[in-house]
Amino acid sequence: MKTESYLERVLAAGHLAVTSECGPPRGATAASILDKAKYLEGIVDAVNITDNQTAMVRMSSFAGSVLLRQQGMHPLLQMVTRDRNRLAMQADILGAYALGIDTMLCLSGDHTRFGDHPMAMNVHDIDSIQLIQMVKTMRDEGKFQGGAEIKGAPKMFIGAAANPFADPFELRVMRLAKKIAAGADFIQTQCIFNVEKFERWMEGVRKMGLHKKCYILAGVTPMKSVGAARYMKNKVPGMDVPTELVERMASVEKEKQPAEGIAICVETMERLKQVEGVAGFHIMAIDWEEKVEEIVKKAGLYPRPQIQ
C-alpha cells in the first residue's frame, strides 16, 4: 500500500470498488454539496469532487472535499491543469492532504470554450501526465516539482482519467501506459456506452499488462431521458453513445425513460464485471446523485465492504 487512502484499501483487498461524483454548487452554500453527498454516504467508497466541471466556476474541489471529509466521507479531490500553475496546484495538494484528503484525480480539464468564461486565459503550465508525475514525486521522493524538499510529503493515492472512445483509437492504450508510467495508481474511464469498443480497448490494456499495474474503474452514466442520450451522443466531445441505445431510450414512454436509463446502466455494469481487468466502477450520475444507491444495489454491489 502506497497510501492510507480508503479507496486504495478497498481495491487492495480485492473488492470491486465503487466511486461516484458530486459536482460542487455554483454558490457559496455548504449545504448544497452536503445534501447531494448524503445520497452517496455508505453507498460508494469515494466521492469525486469535480474541479470547475465543464469550465464553469463552482465551489472549489478543495473546499468541497474538505466539507465531505468533515462528515467522515472519503472525498476524491479532482484537479485540472487548466486553471492554475504548478505552484498553486502543489500548494493545494499540501493543504488538502493536511486536511485529511489523500486521494486525487489528475486531469487537464475541459477547454474554457465550453464554459461560462470563454474569455479566460487557459493556464496549462503542465499537462495531466506531468501533474501525475508531480504528485508522485511529491509523495514518493518528498520533493516539489522544482526539486526542493517537502517537509511532510503528501501521500496521495493518484488517479487519472482515460477515454477509450476518443481518437486516434490505437493511441489510447499507449496513452494509458504513459499515465501509469508517470505514476497513476488508478484510472477512472469516460462513460462507457459502447461496451464492445471498451472491450477492444481492454484487450490492448491486458496485452501490455497494464491492468496489473493499475486499478481500472469503468465509468458508467445513467441516462435520464432520450434527450440526454442524444445530447451525449452528439454534443459531448469524446462520448460514444451507440444509436441502438438512443433508440431503446426513445422506444419507451417519457415517464419510463429514467427507469430505462437506469436499467441500461445496470446491464452495462453486469457486462463490464465480466471484463478481465475491471477493478470497479465509477458512476457519474450527473445531477442525479439520488439514484446512485439504486444503481449500486441493483448491480449487486451493496453493502459496501467495511474496511478498517
Next chain:
Amino acid sequence: MITAERKPLEEIIDYVKDFKRILLLGCNECVTVCAAGGRKEVGLLASGLQMALLKSGTSIEIREHTLERQCDPEYVEELVPMIDSADAVLSMACGCGVQQLAMRFKEKPVFPAVNTKFMGGSERQGVWTERCQGCGDCLLGITGGICPIARCAKQLMNGPCGGSCNGKCEIGDDVECAWHLIWERLKALGLQERYLDIMPAKDWRPGGGAGPRKIIREDLAE
C-alpha cells in the same frame, strides 16, 4: 512571420480624430505579406480615414509612408525629416514596429492601426494559421515537426486529450487535433515508440516565463 489584422476603422478614428496632421506608416515586411499593413493597405486606410472624417465634417492631413522594416532603428531613422510635420503617428506595423517608433520619437503620440496576432504560416491564399508560440525551447524534433504548444488548444505535451474526435480538436471541427497529426506523422516515420517517452514539465523561462526576452550575439553586438 508575424501576422496582423487591421483594427476596425472606428477605433482608429477614435485615436486620431483630435489631430490635424497624421503620419501614416506601413511596414514592408510581415504585415505586407499578410496583407495587413504594407504600402497598399496604407493607401486604403488613408482614403478610408479621409472619407469617414469628411463625412463627420473634420478634415485631417495624412502623409503616407512605408518603411522597409519598422522594427529596425536604421530604417526608422528615415523618418527624421518628416516627423516634425506630424502631430501624431499611426503605424500599420506589428507591435514591434509601433514600439520602435515610440522609443525613437518620444515626444510624438504613436497609435497602432493593426492588431498583432501570432507567428504563423500561410495555409493557402488569404489564410494564415498559428504555428509557433516562440517557447524558446523547440520541441518539433520530438513531435514529428508539429508543435503541440502552438497547435493543441490545451498545450498538452504528452498526447491527445479525451476530446479528440476524427482528427479534430474538441474546441471545434475547424481545428485539427495537433496530437492526431503528431501521431500520424510519427507512424509514417516509423517512430511510434517515441510516443511512450514522457515529456517532462516544461521550463517556461525561455518562453517568456522569466520576463521580456533578449538575444545577445556577442560576435555582432557593439
